[in-house]
Amino acid sequence: MSRTALLPVVLLLVCVIPFAAASPWTLVILVLPLLAAAYVLRAGVDVTDEGITVRQVLASRTVPWDELAGIRIGDRRRLWLVTTAGTEIAVPVLRVGDLPRLAELSGGRIPATQ
The missing domain is CATH 1.10.287 (Helix Hairpins)
Incomplete structure (x- = not known):
């Protein structure tokens, strides 16, 4: 942010x-x-070679690339990370318009939308 x-x-x-x-x-x-x-100051998303880290005010959670099943678009164009275990993690600062940049930062692990 x-x-x-x-x-x-x-x-x-x-x-x-x-x-x-x-x-x-x-x-x-x-x-x-x-x-x-x-x-x-705290909320955000970090994209690294290991995975995606979602930071919230009091907690953070890292989803390794091999545990990421996909990204769900929710209400108000909010993004949710869907894991292979079936859990969903809200991404606090990204919206649908940020998907191309997220795809670029993922190094091809997230396909670019057309």
């Missing part, structure tokens, strides 16, 4: 500061920009 996505997070932080300063209990609102920043 591009680091420019942190700009709306900074804007969110500026917007919630007045609410957070209203009372000691509303300081909890400052957690929202922190969670959004953690998502922007």
Whole structure:
């Protein structure tokens, strides 16, 4: 994910500061920009020679190439990795438009769509 996505997070932080300063209990609102920043900085996909690693905020999972059965296109054009065991792993930052780039990075392991 591009680091420019942190700009709306900074804007969110500026917007919630007045609410957070209203009372000691509303300081909890400052957690929202922190969670959004953690998502922007952590979520992503790494494509290596060993396989595809899907990183989420609190966890990551690597699917080796020999365990990847395919890619499913879900609602809202989201992508899911389908393993040979039948499990599906949501890919948080890629959409259908990213498939040609993913095919290129896979070194031919994922066929390019026409």
